[in-house]
Amino acid sequence: MLVLLKALARLSGWSSLVCRLAVVILRNPLRLLGWKAYERWLLTLRLPVGGLALANDPAIVEAVLRNRDGVFPKSSHLTAILRPLIGEGVFGQGGGEAVKDMRKAYFLALAGVPGEEVERVSRRLSREYLARWQAAPSGVAVPRELSRLTIDIVTECLLGGRFTPAQSEAFVDAFFTYHRRASAFLLMCSGNALRDTPALLGRMELEPVGLSLREMIQERFVTPWLDRPEAAWPPFHRQVLDTLRRTSGEVADRAVLEARLLDEVAVMILAGHETTASVLSWLLWELSGGALPDGDRPQAESVDALIQESLRLYPPIAFFLRDVEAVTEFRGKTLAAGSAILVSPWTLQRHKGLWQDAERFCPARWLRKEGAATHDRNTFVPFGGGSRLCPGKHFAGIEMQAIVEEIVSGATLRRVDSTPPRPLGALTTRPHYDFRLAFGAP
Ligand code: HEM
Known part of the structure; x- marks a missing residue:
């Protein structure tokens, strides 16, 4: 297996076509682990680039996620995959003081938007989208439409406006392409990461797509604000600017400021929409398949149960991949410095030792x-x-509750496509294709 993975990664560095094929083959690394991923507490395997441990033991999850001594920073492979899209933005950075500082800007900006405002915007835009979906008798491509809706909600609440419909269509198409091309796992399969990574990344062809996404964000959500007085900027932009002023002296240079602002606005749009859109896509797929008894319209409490169960069975970020910076021992196994450790909500939340009837969607x-x-x-x-x-946990909770309440009280759902979606798995678990649902009158 090791030799095969290495050969695949080597060949991928030579041709974009092979690279694309390899990304498809390796898209969901959990498939390689099979049942063990859902029954073992700690699995270790060897990849060409070094060891990889999958941790399902809650004590190890605690140690890795709390990361008190900074021993488990976010993986450098993930940083490489995300850079063409978010540059130096916080989501792709390992850790340390700069990340702590920038995270504060996110928390402060999000805390500045009252929950009632998030709910009001989410309900208004959901009703607007739903009316359009109900006017399409042959149904709509749900993951794509939910991406557009959740981008609009995040940007209207935090970034001072929305894309035009044409911009929003182009943006979600390009992002889906990026998603289908990216694979941190393929990078980990190359034998000599430092030497092979640039070639492999080149073959994934993330740069041109990342660039076009960044241009769209810059044009709509960054450059126009720079020409206005700071007091008029959206709160998120001001928080980022404050942080940059405190932590780096370079903001006097407009080009540098624009680039750093763009990185963080890109993080906010990407982290703030793809996750929510992915969970809700799975939820609507389940609902359209009869997850609710006929005619049963869930109340607020049961809408929450629907969302929790979707977050359990379909967590949008399935992999928290971390580097191991110092030799560590877990459950009697030694992880060498330079290896990687993976906490996966996908396996943890489907683990047979932790959940009854783990595979069943059961709100x-x-x-x-x-x-x-x-x-x-x-x-x-x-x-x-x-x-x-x-x-964005609190924001997402209010937003998803509002969207689901609007949909289940305002429409009936029918499947147009019958092929069950699979999780795409590279960046998030969004469905692998844009399945269609028809939205009828309630
Ligand atoms: C169902 C919805 C959501 C889920 C399940 C979710 C999940 C996550 C997870 C797991 C991470 C950390 C990844 C890691 O440790 O590797 C994360 C980071 C992040 N999320 Fe969310 N998220 C959701 C919605 C949102 C929303 C609505 C926003 C903003 C409005 C947001 C903003 C962010 C940001 C900025 C980060 C990066 C933080 C950092 O790098 O330290 N998220 N999200």
């Missing part, structure tokens, strides 16, 4: 308190934890 478990009472910050981690906990 009722949250109403019975079986979910909430028996699971804690190390066994239910869709929003991550510790030093890299998602800053």
Whole structure:
């Protein structure tokens, strides 16, 4: 297996076509592990680039996510995959003081938008989208439409406006392309990461797509603000500027400021939409397949149970990949410095030793308190934890509740496509294709 993976990565460095094929083959690395990923507490394997450990043991999850001594920074492979899109933006950075400072800007900007405002915007835009979906008798491509809706909600709440419909269509198409081309796992399969990474990244052809996405963001959400007085900037832009002023002297240079602002605005748009859109896509797929008894319109409490169960079974960020910076021992196994450790909400939240009927979509478990009472910050981690906990967790909760309530009270759902979606798996678990649903009158 090791030799095969290495050969695949080598060949990928020579041709874009082979590289694309390899990305498809390796898209969901969990498939290589099979049942073991859902039953073992710690699995170690060797990749050409070094050791990789998959941790399902809650005590190890605690140690890795809390990362108190900075021993488990975010993986440098992930940084490489994301750079063409978010530059130096916080999401792709390993850790340390600069990350802590910039994360504060996110928390402050998000705290500055009242929950009622998030709910109001989410409901208004959901109703607008739903009306359009109901006017399309042959159905709409749901993951794509949810991406557009959630981008609009995040940008309207935090970045001072929305894309035009044409810009939003172009943006989600380009982002889906980026997603289909990116594979941190393929980078890890190359024998000599430092030497092979640039060639492999080149063959993935992320640069041109990343560039076009960045241009769209810059044109709509960055450059126009720079020509206006700072007091008129959206709160997020001002928080980022304050942080840059405190931590680096370079903001006097407009080009540098523009580039750094663009990096963080890109993070906010990408982290703030793809996750929510992915969970909701799976939820709507489940609902359209009869996850609710006929005619049953869920109340607020059960909408929450639907969302929790979707976050459990379909966590959008399936892999928290971290570098191991110092020799570490877990469960009697030694992880060498330079190896990698993976906490995966996908395996943790489907682990047979932690969940009853783990594979079944069963919102009722949250109403019975079986979910909430028996699971804690190390066994239910869709929003991550510790030093890299998602800053948008509260925002996302209000937003998803509002969107789902609008949809289940305002429409009936019917499947147009019957092929069950699979998780794409590279950056997020969004469905591998844009399945269509028809939205009828309630
Ligand atoms: C269902 C919705 C969401 C889920 C499940 C989710 C999950 C996550 C997770 C797991 C991480 C950390 C990844 C890691 O440790 O490697 C993260 C980071 C982040 N999320 Fe979310 N997220 C969601 C929605 C949002 C929203 C709505 C926003 C903003 C409005 C947001 C903003 C961010 C940002 C800025 C980061 C980067 C933080 C950092 O790099 O330290 N997220 N999210």
